[in-house]
Amino acid sequence: MTGALLALGSALCYGIADVAGGLLSRRADFRTVAFLGQAGGLVCAVVAALLLPVRESPWHGIAWGFPSGVGTGIAMVFLYRGISRGTMSVVVPVSAVGGVALPVLVGVILLGDRPSLMAWTGIAVVLPALWLVSRSRSDERDRARPAIANGLVASAGIGVQYLALAQAGDEAGLWPVAAGRVAAVLTIAPMVVRSRPPRFPEARTTVYALVTGAVAATALALYLLATARQLVVIAVVLSSLYPVVPVLWGVTALRERLSAGQVAGLVAAGAAVLLLTLPPP
Template sequence: MPEALALGAAVVFGLVHFFSGLLARRADSWAVALYGQIGGVVVVAAAAVFWPAPQLTLESIAWGALSGVGTGVGVAFLYRGLSTGRMSVVVPVSDVGAVALPVLVGVALLGDRPTALAWVGVAAALPALWLVSRSRQAESSHAETGTLDGLIAGAGFALQFIAISRIDLEGGLWPILAARILAAVTIVPLGLRSGARLRLPRRFVLPACVVGAAGSVAIVLYFLATQEQLLALATVLAALYPAIPVLLAMLFLHERLSRPQVVGLMLTAAAIGLISLG
């Protein structure tokens, strides 16, 4: 069950990043990120009212807020990277840090002890993510800029994953709501400092909010997965989402896959199977 939740989060994360990337190429990327978080706030606020919360603590709210800061940094720089770079490069690059740091924290600080089979899956996932990020246009200036944004986004997503795993399920969805709010608050100064106007054409407002709402669904799925699964394994499974936008970019944006990317996708599938069996 936790493996299914984490994989569900990966699929939704992948779809969210694909469609957000399309929006970011047609409108201000910072505004897309901001309106996405606003859409997420609305959905989580509505769900939190009906979700049981027998013991909400300040600690859980604080962890939620910290995860929101990571989310804000992650989506802001990811969408900026997607607006200038290839989707099949930027998304996987962001995922390298997003998966590596939580795995290290889980094992070194939280006492995670994956099985030998699961470790083989983790070992396969890391090079898989790197191979998927390889591109024929890696030498271009746009790709370099997108790669840097992807690395910054990865650090933000790592903080998001780690902090969410520390939230107590007894607090319901209120800590996740705090995360959504702090994510939006974090994006505003970052966007203004970059010279963004944080405005969207009216026709893009609803799509951005819907995509952001879907992102909150992915966050909740990951949150539930961490309650029943080791942080290292839940993060690795949820962080396999780059395969989704890479494949969609190939099918609909005609971005051609390189041979290393094909190998990376095959390793991704192998990693999922090994971690699930472990």
């Protein structure tokens, strides 16, 4: 149960970070927001890594942290790009579909994860639930197509992020998360430099972006700790429920209307959480 709660905490933090980063990307250049976010996450992760004891040499975990960070960098740029040009309640759920599918397939086929029947049922419910949530209303589909394209690219990055970080283990403390933030900063930096000229936001937006990155780094730290206490497959699925937060925010604060299918998807996502967190009979 502890691992499940950590994974759900990761989903909550990631959902909050996506809402905040998405809103900031509508006020400033999305590449710059992504870069500042990862810089803020780097500071947060290093401080946390220094406070958490390391049980053995961190180099194995750090090595896995770097590809995870490359995935993060790609995911955040395209996620914020999609939100800045489309509907938040469409882009974010689409980004989660590949983020769930890739680690689940690898976890079962290559890593030997064997979820219980109840957990398998929850996993089976999550993918169609996220697909339903990502479906836009018929009158918004033309606008949604670019958002879906960006969300799909982001989903590949998120899948790599989760899969690589799960291999790091928690023996190295949170240094894999810190290493990932270094890789994410280096991945995004060339995109910022290529924008002509590079546009940096006002001071308040910069601070918000840094804090958003710290929240996202917290999400990854919670996910890393969850993978040590839970099957990777289940930790990934629970952590990937983060789209519920931006969808609810889009509906309540941004007045984005949900279709019947999206409502059904949210209900199914809630059922999946119960199936994945309740102990098997």
